[in-house]
């Protein structure tokens with residue numbers, strides 16, 4: 001990791017995002033062309049996290065969301081997010097998703113982007129699910145690997161190298177330590193180095209979450225967002241980020257652009273919650289309502305004609 005220590009990250013702010021506009025959604029677009037997201041996750045222990053990911057994807061503009069989750073929770077999850085479809089997947093005795101390739105293929109093929117891992121248990125079946133999904137993703141699709149789907153990444157390196165789609169990894173420090181088979185203190189000591197190392201090693205855009213979120217590409221480009229709010233350190237907050245990134249991939253953004261915009265929108269939503277509710281104590285689900293306006297207003301502000309107009313206005 002030593003080669004990365006001297007790298008100065010580019011700051012993730014509106015100036016950076018202005019250079020990286022998201023694909024436009026046409027006024028006449030129907031729900032299928034706005035991006036279809038498949039969320040695979042959930043477990044007997046944490047059945048509700050996938051609902052946060054799914055709603056975040058809808059709030060970030062996805063036209064259709066389908067949640068593949070453990071069968072005993074599927075109906076409840078479907079009622080939590082009535083705008084989403086659900087796919088009830090078989091469950092192992094340990095409470096994990098234990099799906100078949102046929103079911104998975106059906107779910108993945110019908111999506112433009114897949115988010116795997118939120119609230120999933122980290123046993124043997126979770127690793128199989130991540131591997132099988134990676135094997136199904138095509139060049140036209142995006143995939144976000146989050147939470148438990150990250151824990152066995154070393155055994156999926158072959159599949160990652162072969163995956164033609166846009167891959168984004170979203171670990172926190174503990175997950176990054178598991179990915180790189182080292183102690184969390186090692187990651188803590190050099191977060192920029194760790195994220196660059198992971199991006200290169202796993203041939204994917206890596207997003208190392210924390211008070212400052214670092215994003216790196218396999219080629220070594222490094223970015224940082226540190227404008228969030230301490231209240232974001234709360235259960236389910238990462239599930240929301242994964243859903244935003246999934247929706248942006250599904251509308252056609254590259255892995256890097258989806259990650260940069262996702263980190264910014266998620267952090268800014270935290271700031272809005274902090275201002276509205278207090279610096280800590282807001283819920284991950286309270287981030288959701290801020291996503292559409294943040295995305296819309298940033299895109300409006302960054303549209304070339306608007307920028308020109310605002311420049312001449314301030315001259």
Ligand SMILES: NC(=O)C1=CN([C@@H]2O[C@H](COP(=O)(O)OP(=O)(O)OC[C@H]3O[C@@H](n4cnc5c(N)ncnc54)[C@H](O)[C@@H]3O)[C@@H](O)[C@H]2O)[C@@H](O)CC1
Pocket residue numbers: 046048049050117118119120147148172173174175184235236238239
């Ligand atoms: N446990 C909960 O209350 C919730 C869990 N959810 C889902 O379940 C997944 C697992 O969450 P858990 O809370 O079970 O587990 P964590 O993701 O918090 O922890 C997993 C491992 O990483 C380590 N770790 C976490 N943050 C670290 C840090 N900053 N520095 C060093 N080590 C760190 C932990 O010690 C643990 O060994 C989440 O990613 C999320 O998708 C959410 O869906 C909703 C609420």
Ligand SMILES: Nc1ncnc2c1ncn2[C@@H]1O[C@H](COP(=O)(O)OP(=O)(O)O)[C@@H](O)[C@H]1O
Pocket residue numbers: 172208209210211212213228229230231232233234235236237238239240241266
């Ligand atoms: N102190 C902090 N300040 C700002 N953002 C934070 C802070 N701590 C965590 N975050 C952000 O909150 C989110 C937490 O995600 P994660 O650890 O995956 O939570 P969960 O697993 O409960 O969903 C990440 O996006 C991270 O960048």
